[in-house]
Amino acid sequence: MSENLDPEDETHILGMDGAGTNSPESVLGQITAFEKLLRHAISRFSKERLYSMLQVAAEEQRSANPSLPRGAKTAAEAKKPSTAPTLKLKSMDQLRQSLKPLMKREEKNVKLSDKERQALKHLETFENDYKYLGNLKRHFDDNIHSVLLKDYFDPADRPRRSALKDRATDSNDKKVTPPSKNIKGKNSKRGSQPTEEETKTAEMQKLFAIVTQLEELERKWAGLLKDRELNPDDFDPDSSHELMTFSNYSAFEPLLRLVPDAFVKCYNAIDMAKEWLNLAKSIYGDRLPLKSRVKEQLPKSRENTLSKSREPSMVSQSRESTVSPKEQPPKTPEAPKKQPSPDPEERMKVANEYAQQAKEIKQNIRDIGEVIHENEIKLETLNEEMQSLESREGRIDELTNNFEQVDSKLLHAQKEYNTFLYERQRTMENLNNVRRGSEEHGELVHRANEFNAELTKRQSALKILEYKKNVVQEDYLLELELRPNFIHFLGDMKQQIDDIKTVIKGKQTEKQELEKQLALLKTNTEKIKQQMQRYIESSEDSENLTRQLSRLTKEIEDDLNSIEGMESERSFVSESDDVDLSEYITGFKPNTPSVKGNNSSNTKRDQVTYHIQSRTKQSVKT
Known part of the structure; x- marks a missing residue:
């Protein structure tokens, strides 16, 4: 344990x-x-x-x-005391x-x-x-x-x-010091309360x-x-x-x-x-408990699992090149600082990163799903064993009832046997006091014979009941001998079931967090495509970039649709919500407050542009 x-x-x-x-x-x-x-x-x-x-x-x-x-x-x-051995x-x-x-x-x-x-x-x-x-x-x-x-x-x-000792001294001082007559009511009672x-x-x-x-x-x-x-x-x-x-x-x-x-x-x-x-x-x-601490049993697949509780964002190792606080865009929405347009090829790298991150999340969800499935199989097996053991639990109660019933019948039969034996003895005593050949003597002899027959019959019944009691008692004692180990094993199995349920619950919560990230990504895939399309139209190689973007968009959607969690028609985010994906995907949290309408869309596009430029600043200079 x-x-x-x-x-x-x-x-x-x-x-x-x-x-x-x-x-x-x-x-x-x-x-x-x-x-x-x-x-x-x-x-x-x-x-x-x-x-x-x-x-x-x-x-x-x-x-x-x-x-x-x-x-x-x-x-x-x-x-009595005695000195003799x-x-x-x-x-x-x-x-x-x-x-x-x-x-x-x-x-x-x-x-x-x-x-x-x-x-x-x-x-x-x-x-x-x-x-x-x-x-x-x-x-x-x-x-x-x-x-x-x-x-x-x-x-x-x-x-x-x-x-x-200090407490005892204080209490003694209170007893020695005479109470003031001016102190009345509640104040005098408070001193006696610990x-x-x-x-x-x-x-x-x-x-x-x-x-x-x-x-x-x-x-x-x-x-x-x-x-x-x-x-x-x-x-x-x-x-x-x-x-x-x-x-x-x-x-x-x-x-x-x-x-x-x-x-x-x-x-x-x-x-x-x-x-x-x-x-x-x-x-x-x-x-409580003071010194116990349950270690979470992590599978190998958990090592690469991305969780909001363990990592600040879903960004990859390139997060290190994210814009520093000094380079963040201005906080005032009225005068956003415009940045020069970067190379369209660099924008495609960001789209590639989105697709790669979607694959990583998909793999992590699959790993978590496998862990949940394995634990559910273990839980089902343990539940079947628990049901089997609980059915055995009724055996001891059944044996107890059988033993008590047989013992009660045996006691009742013994009492009846003793009653007939007593009546027979009384009859024999009366028989000795009656003259032979008289009518009363004949009746007593007949009654004594009836008692003898009844006693023989009841004696046989007593032997059968004693045999039944011995058989039931042997089974009962054997079951009681196994009882401590049975209860100990049953307690361990219940603890294993509770531990597995805790692991499954934690994994399901973790999976839901990742599915929520994917739901946000799926909801805004079209928005990404629209934002990137504006930049592609100005490029000379727009047709090639469009094909690449369509391929990446389809790849992201295929990955999302293949997740089992998405098949449950669970909606974490409404498609009408205006969400900035840069906060969830690239680890960039804009300081500019969101404004509904076209201004909000333009502000977000500028923020994404600024983020892309900051990540590709070195390549643009070259």
């Missing part, structure tokens, strides 16, 4: 409207995506499943070390080692109890949960925390301690505090995800409430508390990131 950023330039390009890679909207989107990932993780995690697995692991550890104390057996005993599971590595004997027995086809088999299965699930927590943290570090540090925080803006500088300083202090707190949280968060022995200081006090429903967990408390504590840290990190973003927007405003 940072491949388009310039690390040496810490100044944000104004006018980007948040289109940069790390805009506030993009960061908020990453935070929202992280929240969604977190909710998925919480929805699939089961404390009860982990608790039962840790019980088996602790028992296996005690069996392997029978000479050591077995730790507290109740929650009350766990709180006890067996405890405090790391993922210890958990794996404790269950390794079960794995070996399973490999040797030794029969295991149901609880032991479930423990091995739950261990695999817990390992996946543990890896998923690591992916969550990497997602937060790469897409949120690092972006905030780089683009939403400037260490150089730390508030000076001296300024804070100034803009004080408000900004307070916000900056909050921002620095958030940065420090998030760094500390990151350190403890990372400590939870290491295979080493867990440090009790790394746990958040809020996660202890998750253990209140359990007992006899002192032997494996760190591992039982690991995942809930990671969830607490995730939510705290989200809150801090949002507050960081809001404070940064309040402090830095339009400067």
Whole structure:
């Protein structure tokens, strides 16, 4: 993401409207995506499943070390201080080692109890949960925390301690000095209002505090995800409430508390990131992101592109010989300075320059059109991939709904099964209290048989539902494992689409500027021909010059008509507009104001004549 950023330039390009890679909207989107990932993780995690697995692991550890104390057996005993060494599971590595004997027995086809088999299965699930927590943290570090540090925080803006002390001293002085009785109303209230500088300083202090707190949280968060022995200081006090429903967990408390504590840290990190973003927007405003700068990817054809934003005019290298300010015609239209008529051949050179410039503009527009076409193809391909990925987005929702439906049906079926089982037990109890052979005894026997048949039927239905739940759950868990990479890839693709759209928009604007120049040239081609014809009529070789001028005029018109942009019947300039082409084509901007009518035409002709003469002054002298 940072491949388009310039690390040496810490100044944000104004006018980007948040289109940069790390805009506030993009960061908020990453935070929202992280929240969604977190909710998925919480929805699939089961404390009860982990608790039962840790019980088996602790028992296996005690069996392997029978000479050591077995730790507290109740929650009350766990709180009592003890100096005797006890067996405890405090790391993922210890958990794996404790269950390794079960794995070996399973490999040797030794029969295991149901609880032991479930423990091995739950261990695999817990390992996946543990890896998923690591992916969550990497997602937060790469897409949120690092972006905030780089683009939403400037260490150089730390508030000076001296300024804070001065503020405190001023406030103390105000408390000591008795207020004047003559000061009333608004003036007395204004003194309690903080100034803009004080408000900004307070916000900056909050921002620095958030940065420090998030760094500390990151350190403890990372400590939870290491295979080493867990440090009790790394746990958040809020996660202890998750253990209140359990007992006899002192032997494996760190591992039982690991995942809930990671969830607490995730939510705290989200809150801090949002507050960081809001404070940064309040402090830095339009400067955000601070250090990101999107480099424009220019194609080779762009190097020769002529644009008004980059070159002052459409003139070629001969612009250097343009009339200097001292040689410009008089500004007063009433008394224009007449210049001697130059050689007609020199006028033809100017016409040749016009044709050459038209070809250059045409080539530049073609190059820009190719770049736009290439980017449009890329954009179409990315949009197709995006649609495919968005269709996959619905798969996780479908699996979630399927899992919830199957789980709900299973719970409902279990409740009904338990109800029939309870009724059957009551019937059997009543049957024991009734005399055999009586009518009531026969009815109870018949009812008990019906309950037995119904229980058998419902037990089969329960097994089918459990099988369906396991199948859906496996697909659901697999999809969740791929979820972080999917969201990361989807975010990158959206950013590529936004970047390509920005490039296309810029190229289209540039193309329109060039097409506007060509539209002006096309509109006034006939005017050029008329102006030049006046000079040709006085020449001895008028027929030859006329043919050359007609050829050049036709060449310019053919070039203009071949431009795709002109086929859209887009009119930038009305044909009735009286435009001096010397301003747009030769780089010469007349200082004489335009006057409608014949005087305007004559003045412009004199200006063009003067410009031509100044460019060919040396050749005329020779």
